Amino acid sequence: MDYYKQQTKFLVAVDCVVFGYEAGEIKLLLYPRAFEPVKGSWSLMGGFVREDESSDQAACRVLQQTTGLNDIFLEQVATFSAPEREIYERVISIAYFALIRIDRYKKSKADEFGAKWWPINELPNLIFDHDEMIRQALKKLQQKAGTSLVGSELLPRKFTLLQLRKLYEAIYQREFDPGNFRKKMLSLNVLERMDHKNSTESKKGAYYYKVKADKIEEELERIVKY
């Protein structure tokens, strides 16, 4: 046991890459660092791990505090541990990625901090290695969306196939053939057509779909190549 006592201890934090989807774009929730060093740069939602919680719980707590939301999709990305990655003190940080529906977000504590949604292609300067965290998180999101309908976590509960396709186009930064995308998605047998239509995005009107209740978390065969 003495061996344990000789060892160095470290501050351990979590940083959450919070993805949202709005106006046809993937967006990220960031807040401005209000104090030196690197004041004015933007930061991921983060916080320190506490004595009585796992890092998963810490990430969950951070999101609860900053977005007011509780039942959020959350997954580990990687751990960043370079000795010089922060400035004043060494911190080992476990990066997570989260998916939330911006329409559920609305007002919350995050606004008090000046938090803002940034389109993924127009990000500001970020502190420390947060840009690398985002890069890896996006890759994870693409992998995840390729084998599950996790993408629908970013949409309202009911959505049209146009909305779903636009979301996938935003995630993968490329276009999909409308007919083929529709056939592929429907062939997976995880979507359930509802009995009413959305008429705001097309003249003809498109049926709403929702994910079948028992298929939400299901692992599927490849949906899209990545």
Next chain:
Amino acid sequence: MDYYKQQTKFLVAVDCVVFGYEAGEIKLLLYPRAFEPVKGSWSLMGGFVREDESSDQAACRVLQQTTGLNDIFLEQVATFSAPEREIYERVISIAYFALIRIDRYKKSKADEFGAKWWPINELPNLIFDHDEMIRQALKKLQQKAGTSLVGSELLPRKFTLLQLRKLYEAIYQREFDPGNFRKKMLSLNVLERMDHKNSTESKKGAYYYKVKADKIEEELERIVKY
């Protein structure tokens, strides 16, 4: 800065899932825990992260110390942080997976600890959450081998297509059609045929191949489904 000072610090460790390949089987390097608690159970190669190093460097150091090898393929798997995952003291552990050629390993410090190679299908009881680390590491290995020739890290520098196929069969725990496997591998254009043959494993003799020097780390299109 006061905010930093109030936070709890943690012991941070690395645990390495060391994969090897021998006699047609994937094997894992483990050593027996010599002291209580859980004396007699087996453990992954691990160690604490030090003040002046990243976790990557720590994992590298642990492998150097236990196997004598330096230039080893090493990749992060995930971080395990449940408060009760160890017994006497809380330790947050970053799991890595490593690939080494058993023929390069031979004698080393690890033998002094009683380290032993275990076939992946006949593992002993493991301490803490090490079995879960192995499960996730194997999954990572399968993904990695599916998009790169990382598998050849486990073979001698030159190898026959039979040896490569047997390795992939061991990694994915399923059989591959000999003809199709050969065609697929050669079509990737990353293997270079050498001008001599191996005659120990077949009457006819099979050409040796090696990975083209400039293609070792290359990301490929899908090699095998997983």
Next chain:
DNA sequence: TCAAAAGTGTTTGGGCTACACCCATGT
């Protein structure tokens, strides 16, 4: 009437699978 999305159908090509088949050679 026209544009734009909804929704369905068809064709094509590439790749994977399952085999068949010949070659070389040690026993």
Next chain:
DNA sequence: ACATGGGTGTAGCCCAAACACTTTTGA
């Protein structure tokens, strides 16, 4: 001679990609 792996060829199937076409309706 025969068993075994080395190595090549091929027919069938599935699926993704490309794209044609019809429907519906608001502007």
